[in-house]
Amino acid sequence: MRRILGIVLGLLLIGGVLYLVAFQGQDHPETTATKTVRGVIGSEKSEFFRDPDVVKALAAKGYTVKTETSGSWAMDQLALKEFDFAFPSSSEPAKEVAAAAGLKGAQETRPFFSPLVVIARPGAAKVLADNGLARMTGKNSGTLLMGAFLKAAGEDRTWQQLPGSAAHAELTGTVFIKTTDPASSNSGALFLAATSNVANGNTVVADDAGIARTAPLMRKLISVQGALEPSTDDPFRAFISGSGEPLILVYESQVASLLMQHQDPGDMVVLYPDTTVNSAHTFVPLTERARELGALLATDPKLRELAVLRGFRPQEGVAEFTAATMPHTAYLNTGLTGIRQVGTPTVKILMALAQRAKGQGDTP
Amino acid sequence: MRPLRRRRGWIGLALAGLMTATGCSADGPAEPERSTYKDGHLRVLASSELSDMEPVLKAARAATGVSVELTWSGTLDAAEQVASGNADGKYDAIWLSSNDYLRLRPEAAGKLSSETPVMSSPVALGVKPEALARLGWKPGEVTWPAVHEAVAAGRLTYGMTDPVRSNSGFSALVSVASGLSGAQAALSDADVKAATPRLKEFFAGQKLTSGSSGWLVSAYAKRGDVDALVNYESVLLSMNRDAKGAGAPLTVVRPRDGVVTAHYPLTLLTSAPAGARDAGRALTEYLRGPEAQKAITEQTFRRPVAAGVAPAAGLDAEKRRELPFPGSRSVADGLLASYENELRRPSRTVYVLDTSGSMSEEDRIGRLKSALTDLTGSGSSGTGQRFRDREEVTLLPFGSKVKKVRTHVVEPGNPGPALDAIRGDVKSLEPDGGTAVYGSLEAAYQHLGKGGADAFTSIVLMTDGENTEGVGAGHFDSFYAALPPAQKQTPVFAVLFGDSDRKELTHIAELTGGRLFDATGTGVPPAVAGGGSLAGAFEEIRGYQ
Numbered sequence: 056m057r058r059i060l061g062i063v064l065g066l067l068l069i070g071g072v073l074y075l076v077a078f079q080g081q082d083h084p085e086t087t088a089t090k091t092v093r094g095v096i097g098s099e100k101s102e103f104f105r106d107p108d109v110v111k112a113l114a115a116k117g118y119t120v121k122t123e124t125s126g127s128w129a130m131d132q133l134a135l136k137e138f139d140f141a142f143p144s145s146s147e148p149a150k151e152v153a154a155a156a157g158l159k160g161a162q163e164t165r166p167f168f169s170p171l172v173v174i175a176r177p178g179a180a181k182v183l184a185d186n187g188l189a190r191m192t193g194k195n196s197g198t199l200l201m202g203a204f205l206k207a208a209g210e211d212r213t214w215q216q217l218p219g220s221a222a223h224a225e226l227t228g229t230v231f232i233k234t235t236d237p238a239s240s241n242s243g244a245l246f247l248a249a250t251s252n253v254a255n256g257n258t259v260v261a262d263d264a265g266i267a268r269t270a271p272l273m274r275k276l277i278s279v280q281g282a283l284e285p286s287t288d289d290p291f292r293a294f295i296s297g298s299g300e301p302l303i304l305v306y307e308s309q310v311a312s313l314l315m316q317h318q319d320p321g322d323m324v325v326l327y328p329d330t331t332v333n334s335a336h337t338f339v340p341l342t343e344r345a346r347e348l349g350a351l352l353a354t355d356p357k358l359r360e361l362a363v364l365r366g367f368r369p370q371e372g373v374a375e376f377t378a379a380t381m382p383h384t385a386y387l388n389t390g391l392t393g394i395r396q397v398g399t400p401t402v403k404i405l406m407a408l409a410q411r412a413k414g415q416g417d418t419p
Numbered sequence: 420m421r422p423l424r425r426r427r428g429w430i431g432l433a434l435a436g437l438m439t440a441t442g443c444s445a446d447g448p449a450e451p452e453r454s455t456y457k458d459g460h461l462r463v464l465a466s467s468e469l470s471d472m473e474p475v476l477k478a479a480r481a482a483t484g485v486s487v488e489l490t491w492s493g494t495l496d497a498a499e500q501v502a503s504g505n506a507d508g509k510y511d512a513i514w515l516s517s518n519d520y521l522r523l524r525p526e527a528a529g530k531l532s533s534e535t536p537v538m539s540s541p542v543a544l545g546v547k548p549e550a551l552a553r554l555g556w557k558p559g560e561v562t563w564p565a566v567h568e569a570v571a572a573g574r575l576t577y578g579m580t581d582p583v584r585s586n587s588g589f590s591a592l593v594s595v596a597s598g599l600s601g602a603q604a605a606l607s608d609a610d611v612k613a614a615t616p617r618l619k620e621f622f623a624g625q626k627l628t629s630g631s632s633g634w635l636v637s638a639y640a641k642r643g644d645v646d647a648l649v650n651y652e653s654v655l656l657s658m659n660r661d662a663k664g665a666g667a668p669l670t671v672v673r674p675r676d677g678v679v680t681a682h683y684p685l686t687l688l689t690s691a692p693a694g695a696r697d698a699g700r701a702l703t704e705y706l707r708g709p710e711a712q713k714a715i716t717e718q719t720f721r722r723p724v725a726a727g728v729a730p731a732a733g734l735d736a737e738k739r740r741e742l743p744f745p746g747s748r749s750v751a752d753g754l755l756a757s758y759e760n761e762l763r764r765p766s767r768t769v770y771v772l773d774t775s776g777s778m779s780e781e782d783r784i785g786r787l788k789s790a791l792t793d794l795t796g797s798g799s800s801g802t803g804q805r806f807r808d809r810e811e812v813t814l815l816p817f818g819s820k821v822k823k824v825r826t827h828v829v830e831p832g833n834p835g836p837a838l839d840a841i842r843g844d845v846k847s848l849e850p851d852g853g854t855a856v857y858g859s860l861e862a863a864y865q866h867l868g869k870g871g872a873d874a875f876t877s878i879v880l881m882t883d884g885e886n887t888e889g890v891g892a893g894h895f896d897s898f899y900a901a902l903p904p905a906q907k908q909t910p911v912f913a914v915l916f917g918d919s920d921r922k923e924l925t926h927i928a929e930l931t932g933g934r935l936f937d938a939t940g941t942g943v944p945p946a947v948a949g950g951g952s953l954a955g956a957f958e959e960i961r962g963y964q
Binding site: 093095098101105121122123124125129132133134137176211213223224225226227228229231239278279280281282283285289290292293295296297298299300301313317319320321353414 | 518519522523525528529531532533534535536538539541559586602603604605606675676677678680682684687689693696697700704722723724726730736737738739741742743744745746747908
């Protein structure tokens with residue numbers, strides 16, 4: 056399947072290199088005559104673009120933005136001529152989108168990013184912590200110890216085998232993290248990037264030997280889940296509605312957005328994997344109409360502020376994010392303390408890993 | 420029953436009918452099928468249980484200006500339509516209980532966008548209080564193995580939809596296969612194989628089948644002797660509310676070892692025009708808002724997906740393990756094929772076929788032959804596309820009297836000979852004589868009375884005219900009343916065709932607990948399913964056999 060692509064994100068860690076195009080547009084005067092631009096975005100940014108304040112702020116700059124969602128790694132499959140921009144969740148799919156749209160040297164922008172986290176209910180988090188697979192750092196937050204966790208996953212550990220699980224009806228079956236489809240969705244692909252690193256002795260998988268070493272574990276992590284969701288919104292909403300799996304991989308922004316919109320996240324514990332790769336949402340203008348929108352999102356103070364309110368970390372915006380999330384440190388690890396950022400395999404290697412993880416010959 | 424408007428039929432239709440959010444559907448002539456998008460009017464292929472969303476969609480229209488036209492479809496059928504490209508241009512969006520099966524089709528990649536879960540409901544077991552007491556069950560403690568044990572001991576019977584045609588049945592099949600195989604992760608072929616003997620025992624307790632969860636509810640109410648119902652939690656709780664004290668409410672059991680939950684992702688088709696996708700986006704946004712989420716949970720007992728909106732009273736908060744849906748098409752299809760051909764009770768099906776002289780008009784006989792031949796499938800037929808293994812199929816053509824009674828049993832592993840023989844019998848049908856509807860129907864019941872095998876029995880009655888020969892309606896009513904109780908449970912699925920008498924057939928379907936299907940292709944029927952064509956009606960009836 057050609058939509059299995061690759062990923063390279065190492066450049067975009069906190070305080071990383073900024074890829075802003077020079078902001079060339081002049082301030083548009085306040086006007087009701089806005090131009091409509093259509094975009095395809097990762098589902099985790101949907102609420103940002105639906106936010107009435109964002110709509111207003113964009114209108115003030117002359118834009119009416121209409122969005123549809125898609126798995127970031129499936130965007131290149133869409134009829135891109137219908138869109139003025141694509142806004143996948145990391146930089147590699149952005150390249151694929153630009154290539155699929157026949158663009159050369161598109162002026163990409165990376166307005167904000169968000170780390171991946173695992174959400175759990177307190178019961179599940181406590182069982183993990185009591186069994187050395189996680190460490191609680193606050194009432195509603197903790198660190199997922201990837202080495203120990205992946206060892207357990209490699210041994211097909213079930214919840215029943217973890218002391219303390221019996222008190223919770225939902226904690227049965229193999230312990231796994233519910234991800235999205237690594238072939239079509241960014242968070243699923245990044246999950247493989249991080250876990251393969253750990254499984255490869257904390258080294259980026261760089262060759263066939265590394266693939267051979269890590270693929271069996273990748274296969275386990277993915278096949279145990281059965282059907283894979285196309286985007287993080289699905290498992291996240293399942294969690295909110297009271298169903299869903301005990302451990303779900305989402306973006307920190309999805310949780311932070313709830314908190315900052317004063318919506319009760321319910322009984323939620325946010326576990327930050329101790330080894331992770333960050334996701335830099337990458338804006339790709341596809342037509343002239345959207346050429347300046349990415350830079351606007353990245354630099355306009357009001358839009359940056361609104362992005363923070365939707366849980367995103369603006370580039371070079373540690374102070375903004377920290378200040379805004381001050382009341383929510385019970386859930387959020389604002390400084391990403393104790394979290395190790397690792398590089399990602401090359402596109403080709405990650406593609407091979409995703410294919411092996413999904414089981415070639417298993418999916419027709 | 421909700422008024423359904425007839426539409427042109429097409430192969431593989433699970434349940435046809437249109438509902439608009441404005442609720443206008445019972446008056447005026449049937450409109451030709453819309454083939455183009457009209458501004459602000461979203462054409463959606465949807466799961467039939469979403470008929471209860473009408474008030475919410477009405478409010479959505481008031482708030483957003485977007486109206487919705489829902490066309491019912493089963494999960495597999497919808498997957499086929501989307502994957503094959505048949506849905507392109509015909510629908511703007513799909514709104515199924517789940518897209519999990521659809522995503523197993525590689526052709527579906529690139530056809531879907533903006534999948535947005537709107538609400539959730541697990542597939543659960545609704546158990547009569549007396550059965551619960553008899554079994555000594557505490558609702559919060561029941562597991563799938565406990566249900567199996569009760570069924571195997573002959574202490575529990577239940578109704579469930581056909582997994583091949585309806586997602587609630589499919590979800591139940593996945594749940595029970597997971598529960599009985601002891602699978603700790605997503606089901607594999609080996610899990611299904613290991614659990615087969617126990618699954619067979621489990622499905623021996625299934626006394627009611629249906630092509631849709633809606634009809635299952637009414638059939639269940641009519642039967643009275645079935646202990647439990649497998650359906651969405653939302654449907655079970657709505658039943659309890661709507662019964663308004665008539666009949667004790669069912670206790671909703673979400674088995675402790677896990678459930679499969681439907682999340683109803685409203686999903687735009689990438690083939691839809693930009694205007695339709697804008698409309699879809701506006702609708703989705705509204706449905707995910709707090710006001711709509713509150714209305715959804717309070718009116719339909721589905722669980723909200725928006726934080727801060729409390730689930731309706733009666734929705735138990737205790738968590739359940741979510742059982743994984745199979746991750747490959749081979750496992751999913753293998754499970755369905757096992758159910759169809761091995762696990763479920765076999766079918767005994769009698770086709771009472773009007774081959775009177777009038778069937779020579781308008782090539783009616785040709786259409787009948789073609790529709791019946793479709794049911795014999797082809798060498799490569801997928802699950803649900805031909806008579807099942809172990810099925811006993813009887814053709815009973817009649818004119819002034821019963822002309823022939825020919826029975827064939829589809830042999831497992833070697834279905835060819837029986838299917839060939841059925842095709843041969845179909846080919847030899849000749850139009851001739853009058854129309855002895857009631858006498859032939861009585862002969863069909865007598866035929867079924869002779870076999871003792873444990874099976875789902877049903878009669879399909881197709882006639883193109885009113886009764887002109889032999890005994891009349893009164894005679895049949897007395898005949899039916901005098902049948903032994905077990906035989907009374909054989910429903911007649913009556914098919915309107917040509918100039919058949921709607922009143923006569925409605926009476927027969929209602930008396931026997933069957934259902935009326937429409938294959939006349941014109942006119943405006945109230946409360947009729949069918950799809951308009953004979954092939955569509957016959958195909959749809961398969962879900963009830």
